[in-house]
Amino acid sequence: MNFEDNPAEAEYRAKVRAWIAANRPDMSHLLPEENRNWHPAHKEVARKWQHIKADAGYACLSWPKERGGAGGTQIEEAIFNQEEARAGIQFTYFMTGLHMLLPAMMEFSTDEASLARVPPAVRGEEIWCQLFSEPSSGSDSAGIRTAAVQDGNDWVINGQKVWNSGAQIADYGMMVARTDPTVPKHKGLTAFWLDMKTPGVEVRPIMMMSGDNELNEVFLTDVRIPDNQRVGEIGGGWKVIISTLMNERAALGSGTGLNWRDVIKLAGQVPSFEGTALDDPTFREWLADLYVDAEAIRLLSFRTLTALSHGKTPGPEGSAGKLLWSGLGGNLSSQAVDILDHGGLIDDPAIALASGAFQHRFLWAPGLRLGGGTDEIMKNIIAERVLGLPGEPRVDKDVPFRDIPRGR
Amino acid sequence: MNFDYTDDQKELKDEARRFLADVAPLTVARGVLDDPARGHDAALWARIGEQGWCGAAIPELYGGLGLGYVELCALAEELGRAVAPVPFASSVYLFAEALLIAGSEAQKAEWLPKVSTGELIGTIAATEGAGVLVAERIATRFENGTLTGTKLPVTDGMAADSAVVLAKEGLFLVDLTGPGVTRESVSTLDPTRGAAKLVFDKAPAEPLASGNAREQLSRIHDRAAILLAFEALGGADRALEMARDYALERYAFGRPIGSYQAIKHKLADVFVRNEVARANAYYGAWALSSDAPELGLAAAAARVSSSAAYYLAAKENIQTHGGIGFTWEADCHFFYRRARHLSLILGAPRVWKRHLADRLVARLAAEEVQ
Known part of the structure; x- marks a missing residue:
């Protein structure tokens, strides 16, 4: 057990810390309304930063050079990511592509034209979105109904996807469709990638309860794509989904967003019975419980890293990190809003403490428990794949997909 | 790393x-x-x-x-x-x-x-009865080379040959087999870890080398908290495994109870708490082995998380077993008893949550000064 850098790691950390300080993106020219996720001006800053990182060999550090990476180690990549987070630089535009989809592309595709899409994404020139979920395929993620039918050397795709984060600005998407409805549901799926400008692709934003618009519906009508845009084998789509979702949970479980430091700072500014909320014993007791969970999220990411550095893949225990992270987001924002008392109601960034970040988080929190696999699905994964408990009896097992009862 | x-x-x-x-x-x-x-x-x-x-x-x-x-x-x-x-x-x-x-x-x-x-066999005799241990309230006195006072409960107080005793004047070493010491066994929630009431009446005692006894006791407690967190973690893991094994064996309504989400999700919650305890305990082990400045905070986090995990695992193990788990004959209650023993010796979770918050706020203040 060692949570310290060895001399080589410490030297590397000092080097990247200095580099980040010297090259960090300048956000000062952004107007307040521009300085928020998904605004074109904000995205432009993120894109430039990604490009600068790629030129300096700090983007996708552990990926091979021919794929746009730097051929470094997982540890170096983790150190860079930690230092980037420490410097307060957190952009989400490239996460779907670089942390989830393109690793699967590299794992499952052997087509050079497809793999040629990887380096531009590393440089921040192209943004990717995921097209997996459907209106009737949420937790039942193999219940995909979007159909891909082979036509000569092409595939023709019809169906609807939903909850597609960033699809409104994405250049490319990775999609899973049903290529054979006559076999049981996990066996008839195939993965593809496509240009979001392909005729027949229509993106419609969905407004979330938080007022944000980053999620979308994507309608696919007679979308025609060549067979070389298939990722993996025909009928091998489920493997691609699993690989992607495992990467997603590992990324989500590593802990981003407001944390204990932010809530301590907030509490120190809020009057309580005597002194501030930070002096209140009930708050401090709550803080202790929050901290052990936040620490666990941080420390469990070191376990993932230890496994990776020994050449092992992150296992289903990553689901524990995702559960902790979604719970933390709700717990932290709920408590933060409460300690503000009446003032907790105010979410106007111009007058709310911390520019209303806690109120915004409070309205986002229900989504944290749903996106990237619901809390309930995470618990099923832990129970079945970590603890070895049996699955529930299933009526859709060994039944051709087209014969599975549908309901609404 | x-x-x-x-x-x-x-x-x-x-x-x-x-x-x-x-x-x-x-x-x-x-x-x-x-x-x-x-x-x-x-x-x-x-x-x-x-x-x-x-x-x-x-x-x-x-x-x-x-x-x-x-x-x-x-x-x-x-x-x-x-x-x-x-x-x-x-x-x-x-x-x-x-x-x-x-x-x-x-x-x-x-x-x-x-x-x-x-x-x-040695032990430590600090607490003097119900309530939070506060050094200023200790009634045991050191005078003319002897100790006078009562300590209750003292874990392993019957088995121990010697004890380190907290008195108003500091920490003292006492031969429990010597004169001026009477002891009687005390029944506790966990009989597998014996306890005693120790009465000192002019019992010969030798001071530990001088130093600030409060700081020393705090350091002793921090270090022991990490080691006890590992005991709790081991117990919590085993309680979870017992519940899992029983859920695979026991059938109700024609299938293993472990195939119902009511049981699966309960045990997944236990797993998550055990993971939180493990992560914090491992960090504590590192802090302990390297004598890192983070030791105090790491000890409190290990203690708070392992106490919560073991209690949850132990009680849900009983619940998963159903009625049989509530019997004297079943082994479930060993874990339930031991979990509470471990979380009360050295001070209850609420004491350690207070330590944790104090240390966390101090750390953040120190970071800001930098």
């Missing part, structure tokens, strides 16, 4: 698990439960002494193996998993650590070799 035991440490831990599975099945704990006057199992204690485990982290200079604290954490995890009815924690994490922190060279040289072999 490494979030794991090393291969050598794993080997030591596996060996300890096999050894304890052989010499300390739960029937050994049950023997003490059914005859609480014993307080511990002397034969098991002798076997553990032969292994040299008591001296795992004690420097070779004082007769120990000098292996290190991560190794001691590994042994603690296995002893906790075995719910071993032995005075290991009192003697090794508390008595020996108190001497290492506050003892003079002569005191260390005299006592530590005997602790290392297990021939001497």
Whole structure:
């Protein structure tokens, strides 16, 4: 057990810390309304930063050079990511592509034209979105109904996807469709990638309860794509989904967003019975419980890293990190809003403490428990794949997909 | 960086698990439960002494193996998993650590070799009854080379040969077999860890080397908190495994109860709490072995998370077993009892949550000064 850098790691950390300080993106020219996720001006800053990182060999550090990476180690990549987070630089535009989809592309595709899409994404020139979920395929993620039918050397795709984060600005998407409805549901799926400008692709934003618009519906009508845009084998789509979702949970479980430091700072500014909320014993007791969970999220990411550095893949225990992270987001924002008392109601960034970040988080929190696999699905994964408990009896097992009862 | 035991440490831990599975099945704990006057199992204690485990982290200079604290954490995890009815924690994490922190060279040289072999059982006597332990409220007094006062409850107070005793004037070493000491066994929630009421009436005592007793006690508690967190983690893991195994075996409505989400999600929640405890305990092990400045905060986090995890795992193990789990005959209550024993000695979770918050706020303030 060692949570310290060895001399080589410490030297590397000092080097990247200095580099980040010297090259960090300048956000000062952004107007307040521009300085928020998904605004074109904000995205432009993120894109430039990604490009600068790629030129300096700090983007996708552990990926091979021919794929746009730097051929470094997982540890170096983790150190860079930690230092980037420490410097307060957190952009989400490239996460779907670089942390989830393109690793699967590299794992499952052997087509050079497809793999040629990887380096531009590393440089921040192209943004990717995921097209997996459907209106009737949420937790039942193999219940995909979007159909891909082979036509000569092409595939023709019809169906609807939903909850597609960033699809409104994405250049490319990775999609899973049903290529054979006559076999049981996990066996008839195939993965593809496509240009979001392909005729027949229509993106419609969905407004979330938080007022944000980053999620979308994507309608696919007679979308025609060549067979070389298939990722993996025909009928091998489920493997691609699993690989992607495992990467997603590992990324989500590593802990981003407001944390204990932010809530301590907030509490120190809020009057309580005597002194501030930070002096209140009930708050401090709550803080202790929050901290052990936040620490666990941080420390469990070191376990993932230890496994990776020994050449092992992150296992289903990553689901524990995702559960902790979604719970933390709700717990932290709920408590933060409460300690503000009446003032907790105010979410106007111009007058709310911390520019209303806690109120915004409070309205986002229900989504944290749903996106990237619901809390309930995470618990099923832990129970079945970590603890070895049996699955529930299933009526859709060994039944051709087209014969599975549908309901609404 | 490494979030794991090393291969050598794993080997030591596996060996300890096999050894304890052989010499300390739960029937050994049950023997003490059914005859609480014993307080511990002397034969098991002798076997553990032969292994040299008591001296795992004690420097070779004082007769120990000098292996290190991560190794001691590994042994603690296995002893906790075995719910071993032995005075290991009192003697090794508390008595020996108190001497290492506050003892003079002569005191260390005299006592530590005997602790290392297990021939001497030591303990710590700090609390004087119900309520939070506050050094200023301690009534035990040191006068003319003797101690006078009452300590209750003292874990392993019947079995111990010597104790480090907290008095108003500091920490003192007392021979519990000497004059001026009377002791009686006290029934507690966990009879597999015996306890006593110690009454000192002008009992000869020798001060530990001078120092600030409050700070020293706090350091002793922080270090022991990490080791006890590993005991709790081992117990919590085993309680979860027991519940899982039973859920696979027990059928209701025509299928294993472990196939119902009501059970699966409950046990997944237990797993998550155990993971939180594991992560914080591992960090504590690192802080302990490297004497890092983060030790105080890490100790509180390990303590708070492991107490919560073990209680949850132990009570849900009973619930998963249903009625049979509530019987004296079933083994479930060993974990339920031990979980509470571990979370009350050294102070209850609410005390450690307070330490944790104090230390966290102090750390953030220090970061901002930088």
